Amino acid sequence: MKTVANALEDVRRRLCAALVEAGRSPDAAELVAVSKTHPAQRIREAVACGQTHFGESYAQELRDKAPELADLGVRWHFIGRIQKNKAKYIAPLAFRVHGVTHVEQAEALAQRAPGPLKVLLNVDVGGEESKVGIDPAELPALADAVARVAGIELVGLMCIPPYTEDPAESGPYFEQLAHLAARENARGHALTELSMGMTHDFPWAVRHGATWVRVGTAIFGPRT
Numbered sequence: 001m002k003t004v005a006n007a008l009e010d011v012r013r014r015l016c017a018a019l020v021e022a023g024r025s026p027d028a029a030e031l032v033a034v035s036k037t038h039p040a041q042r043i044r045e046a047v048a049c050g051q052t053h054f055g056e057s058y059a060q061e062l063r064d065k066a067p068e069l070a071d072l073g074v075r076w077h078f079i080g081r082i083q084k085n086k087a088k089y090i091a092p093l094a095f096r097v098h099g100v101t102h103v104e105q106a107e108a109l110a111q112r113a114p115g116p117l118k119v120l121l122n123v124d125v126g127g128e129e130s131k132v133g134i135d136p137a138e139l140p141a142l143a144d145a146v147a148r149v150a151g152i153e154l155v156g157l158m159c160i161p162p163y164t165e166d167p168a169e170s171g172p173y174f175e176q177l178a179h180l181a182a183r184e185n186a187r188g189h190a191l192t193e194l195s196m197g198m199t200h201d202f203p204w205a206v207r208h209g210a211t212w213v214r215v216g217t218a219i220f221g222p223r224t
Contacts (some may be wrong), residue, residue, distance in 0.1 A: 004045040007219045015213065018203035029206055032077050033191065034198075034216030035222040036061060040068045046219065047072045053095070055214055059086035068141045073220070079158075079195075079214060081132050084108040091117060098158040098195045098212070101134050103145040110151035118155045120195050121146065123180060125173040126162040133159065138179055143184050143191075146203045156182050156193030156211070167201035174208035181209075 002010070016026050034055040035043050043054060043065070053075070056062040057080030066076060075095035082090070082097070090097060091112035099122035100106050109117055121142060124133030134142055139157075147154045157180060159200045161173035174196050181191040195212040197205025202213040216223075 002221075005049045005222075008046060008049050008051060011218050013205065014203060018078060018206040021203075021209045024206070025026075027043045029210050029213055032079070032195075032212050032214045033219050034079065035065075035213050035220060036080070036216065038220045040065055042220055043069055043074070044072065049075065053077060055098075055213075055216070057081075059083065059089040062093055063089040063204075077214075082109075088112050096120065096155075096193075096195075096212075097101045098214075099132065100146060101132060101142075103149065105143065106146045106152045107118070110149050113151055116151060118153045119146065120156040120193060121122050121154070121156045123157055123159050123177060123189055125159045128162055131160060136176070139180055139184065140187065143189055144189075147189060154189060154191070156191045156195065158195035158212075160198070161201070163200075167204055169218060170197075170201040170210065171204045174205045174210065178209045218223075 015031055019026050019028055023120045031051045032055045033046050033051050036057040048111045055077040076093050077096045078090045079098045087108035091109045092114055097119045100119045101122050121134055122133040124131050157177055159177045161170045177218045178198055183193050193211045194209050199211040199215050199218040205213055
């Protein structure tokens with residue numbers, strides 16, 4: 001089994017190679033190490049290797065881990081389903097919130113954030129009923145509504161495409177999200193961040209403009 005250090009090195013190498021192959025700057029996309037369900041000690045190991053950004057999907061887990069690791073300068077990304085009654089755990093700690101799907105979520109986060117909170121909207125590019133995310137047709141209205149929430153800064157979009165054995169098949173979904181962001185930018189929004197790509201498909205996400213890739217299993221191993 002790889003150590004966290006070796007796994008991180010491998011993921012970073014693959015990320016850099018994908019960026020270069022896509023003709024992008026080596027620092028055009030950043031790695032979010034998805035640490036959900038993994039113990040704080042594993043996060044410490046990753047921080048010791050220079051990793052800064054970590055993703056959590058459960059509000060209470062974020063609430064509990066953050067104080068334990070407060071000495072490390074971790075930048076937390078909340079990437080899970082947002083429950084309004086858990087916004088009090090997320091908003092004070094999150095560097096980014098990936099996955100807003102309702103304006104009420106943005107309002108709940110804004111009420112509890114210590115300063116302007118940067119958020120991304122979660123778009124269901126695959127039309128999967130099992131996935132949390134808005135229909136692409138709903139994006140303009142939601143973007144307009146969230147952008148009007150005081151204390152919230154709308155900075156981008158995220159997606160989780162349908163899983164396929166061939167990661168190249170995720171490419172059209174990533175391309176779709178990039179087109180949606182471009183369309184919203186043409187309408188006056190500044191959506192400069194695209195959160196897309198995970199362990200099995202992030203090189204394809206990079207080809208289509210990902211600025212955040214969310215990688216967990218390849219770094220920490222299977223969830224505990």
